[in-house]
Amino acid sequence: MYVACERLRNPSLIGKPVGVQQKGLLATASYEARALGVDKLCSLREAKQRCPSLILVNGEDLTLYRYYSRRVFNLVRSALGTSPVEKLGMDELFCDVTDMVTEHLAELKDTSPHPRGRWFSLAEVDRTTPSDNKGFWYDPSSVCPGYIIPEDIATAAADNGVTPSTEIIAASHLANHIRHLVLSQIGLGSSAGIAYNKTLAKLVGNLHKPHQQTTLTVHPGATDEYISVVRELLDPLDARKLMGFGSKVLHTLRDHVTGSVRPFTTDLAVEDRRSDTPLTVGFLRQHLTKQLFCTLLGMQNGQKLWDLLDGKDEEPVKPSPEFPLTISIEDSFDERRGILDWSGVLREIEILTNSLLRRLEIELVDGGEIEGVRTDPSPSQPPRKWQRYPSQIRLTIRGGHSREIAYNANRESRSAALPVPVFDLDVPRIERSQALIRQPLSALAKQILDKGVESKITEKYEISIINIAVTHLQITPPEKAINAYFSSETIIGESSMNTSHERSAIGVAHINGSKRARPSHASGLDFGMLRELPPDIREDVLREYGIDASELDLEEPPNKQSKSNSVSAANTGPEDIPADSPSERIPEITWNLQNRTPVSPSTSDAETSSSTEEIETGVTECELCGAVIFGWSMDAHKAYHAGS
DNA sequence: TGGGGTCCT
DNA sequence: AGGACCC
Numbered sequence A: 001m002y003v004a005c006e007r008l009r010n011p012s013l014i015g016k017p018v019g020v021q022q023k024g025l026l027a028t029a030s031y032e033a034r035a036l037g038v039d040k041l042c043s044l045r046e047a048k049q050r051c052p053s054l055i056l057v058n059g060e061d062l063t064l065y066r067y068y069s070r071r072v073f074n075l076v077r078s079a080l081g082t083s084p085v086e087k088l089g090m091d092e093l094f095c096d097v098t099d100m101v102t103e104h105l106a107e108l109k110d111t112s113p114h115p116r117g118r119w120f121s122l123a124e125v126d127r128t129t130p131s132d133n134k135g136f137w138y139d140p141s142s143v144c145p146g147y148i149i150p151e152d153i154a155t156a157a158a159d160n161g162v163t164p165s166t167e168i169i170a171a172s173h174l175a176n177h178i179r180h181l182v183l184s185q186i187g188l189g190s191s192a193g194i195a196y197n198k199t200l201a202k203l204v205g206n207l208h209k210p211h212q213q214t215t216l217t218v219h220p221g222a223t224d225e226y227i228s229v230v231r232e233l234l235d236p237l238d239a240r241k242l243m244g245f246g247s248k249v250l251h252t253l254r255d256h257v258t259g260s261v262r263p264f265t266t267d268l269a270v271e272d273r274r275s276d277t278p279l280t281v282g283f284l285r286q287h288l289t290k291q292l293f294c295t296l297l298g299m300q301n302g303q304k305l306w307d308l309l310d311g312k313d314e315e316p317v318k319p320s321p322e323f324p325l326t327i328s329i330e331d332s333f334d335e336r337r338g339i340l341d342w343s344g345v346l347r348e349i350e351i352l353t354n355s356l357l358r359r360l361e362i363e364l365v366d367g368g369e370i371e372g373v374r375t376d377p378s379p380s381q382p383p384r385k386w387q388r389y390p391s392q393i394r395l396t397i398r399g400g401h402s403r404e405i406a407y408n409a410n411r412e413s414r415s416a417a418l419p420v421p422v423f424d425l426d427v428p429r430i431e432r433s434q435a436l437i438r439q440p441l442s443a444l445a446k447q448i449l450d451k452g453v454e455s456k457i458t459e460k461y462e463i464s465i466i467n468i469a470v471t472h473l474q475i476t477p478p479e480k481a482i483n484a485y486f487s488s489e490t491i492i493g494e495s496s497m498n499t500s501h502e503r504s505a506i507g508v509a510h511i512n513g514s515k516r517a518r519p520s521h522a523s524g525l526d527f528g529m530l531r532e533l534p535p536d537i538r539e540d541v542l543r544e545y546g547i548d549a550s551e552l553d554l555e556e557p558p559n560k561q562s563k564s565n566s567v568s569a570a571n572t573g574p575e576d577i578p579a580d581s582p583s584e585r586i587p588e589i590t591w592n593l594q595n596r597t598p599v600s601p602s603t604s605d606a607e608t609s610s611s612t613e614e615i616e617t618g619v620t621e622c623e624l625c626g627a628v629i630f631g632w633s634m635d636a637h638k639a640y641h642a643g644s
Numbered sequence B: 001t002g003g004g005g006t007c008c009t
Numbered sequence C: 001a002g003g004a005c006c007c
Helices: A004-008 A029-035 A044-050 A064-081 A098-109 A153-157 A166-186 A197-207 A221-233 A247-264 A281-287 A290-297 A300-309 A340-363 A428-452 A527-532 A535-545 A548-554 A612-615 A631-641
Strands: A018-022 A023-027 A055-058 A085-086 A092-096 A116-119 A133-136 A147-149 A189-197 A212-215 A328-332 A339-341 A389-399 A411-417 A459-474 A590-594 A619-621 A627-629
Touching: A004 A018, A004 A023, A004 A064, A018 A029, A018 A092, A023 A029, A023 A044, A064 A085, A064 A166, A064 A197, A092 A197, A098 A116, A116 A166, A133 A166, A166 A189, A166 A212, A166 A527, A189 A197, A197 A212, A197 A221, A221 A281, A247 A281, A247 A290, A290 A300, A328 A340, A328 A389, A339 A340, A340 A389, A340 A428, A340 A459, A389 A428, A411 A428, A411 A459
Parallel strands: A018 A055, A147 A212, A189 A212
Antiparallel strands: A018 A023, A085 A092, A092 A590, A116 A133, A189 A590, A328 A459, A339 A459, A389 A411, A389 A459, A619 A627
16 A cells, blocks of 8 residues: 555656565555565565665655545545544554445345446445446446455356355455555555455455455355355465464464474374464364464453454444544664654654654644545634643653664553643744753653663663653643743754654655656655645645745646536535445445555566557546546446446 | 554463 | 554
8 A cells, every 4th residue: 555655756666676665674566566476564675685676766755645544544434434444554454344334235126127237326425426426337247346255156156056145246346446446546456355254254355356246145144155255265274374373362372283293193293383384274274273262362352363264254244433532653762763862852852742742743733534534624713723732741761782682572651741832832832842852852762761760861772662652642732831831941952853853754855756647746745635634734744844835836636526417515414314224134335445566567568459559558538437446447447427 | 583453261 | 652563
């Protein structure tokens, strides 16, 4: 997804092996890069070594990715009306579409057969969408789009009388439609999994990755078939693929297996007992017991994890709130940067604090959103209002670079009340940052670093991570307080906040220009995103980059949808959907956003049914609606118009 | 060897 | 406050 976002900002990256770099780590890589042997999360050195042609983009600042993540989330939510949508990280969503599908199927009874198939009615999507886009046609006889498990259902449609339920078929078409919506409206490709619970949906969604979807048709209630299909699917898998089986759980289980199970079983060949061979789902289910799981992993958790081995999972899709529960920002330090004296620590904390305050202003002030984008306050009505008020601030420091440290070891945190004046937007942000240092942060840092020891000012600290978080976001404003708060003088010497960290805040190195690139600024700024920022923050960012505001207006919008229509009504709420249709069955959809691969990585001799234009840019513009579409999906896009 | 998040204890 | 999990 990071690469896909970078490609929206800089289309010359399309079709090339691209890696997103965060410090010395390759956070993610495009599929072209993976085809050349680059792994996700490998060290930068290893990546460059394996793939000298790898193009690196710095992804330490997440602003751009947050922006697209939010847009996708809001687009999907608005399409699904009242259905719960849960975010997992920045690029995955779970959707419980039970109610929508149930209602859709109920409507069918009153409808006579239509030559175009079935109309699936959706909530209103957004104001730029043509008005007949509140739903889609699908052909129910085409079974499920994409891949189907078990496979034989796909080929022998009504063979054993084993045919997918009408609801899973509808859910599958719904997922397909929404993926198409995200692609056409935002420009991000995605994959999806459709199944009757979260774990299975996520699992099958990962089976066919770039731009595909997979439906697991079997229902947990249909016991015989369900058991055999799900076991065939799950048993060979590394248990790590199941949500909840993390490193600790697997280590605990492996300890037990190698310690006590091995002597009693001949199932594991000698070489399979080594610690780096995966524990499979089948092995755990056959050789361990529910009781053992509960003993080793805790009553509650053990029971849940044990059920997962059979694909049983009743976790609800928990609607993600409009605002997150915590907002944090962090920076990491290697041995060179990470040896700091006290004033150095304070300087780094101030840099982070200032970034955090800017983020709070972007994400927490004003509100009124349309499709993930905050509306500019109308020129005459400025009052920028906080939508949430965090009440706590937390400082976390990880010390040491010793290399032996277990993940997360050496992290210590302290928290304190967040002083109310931080919300006063009339005070320059830098002053509020410095006030936060004075008030709780330097004391918190002292608690962590000096641990009750008396002041030792000359000391050097070895620091590898600093994280600052605000938590406990409240809707109701805090009581006003302490006017004297800002009056004391600063403790630390830094005055300008235009630091390297800040500078990286939005800019990203562009590797090279493109003859046919869509509008993007040489600075690396994403003008589409910039245009959506509140004016004052936008000016702030522009000033940092030394860009004249007039340049902004000359740039074309990145998605040229302006010509499609003159904008119909505003964001009316989602269509009303009966809240309480009974749901014994729960189709889930999950999908990943990921980068698009318009051209086969194996250069030009690959099958090229695509046009020259597509090969060069990967994108074409739909004649009907102006949406920017990638070549490989234009057929589907046209079918979409034909359908509506 | 990132830069984030959520939930549970 | 820390530790598990997720991306």
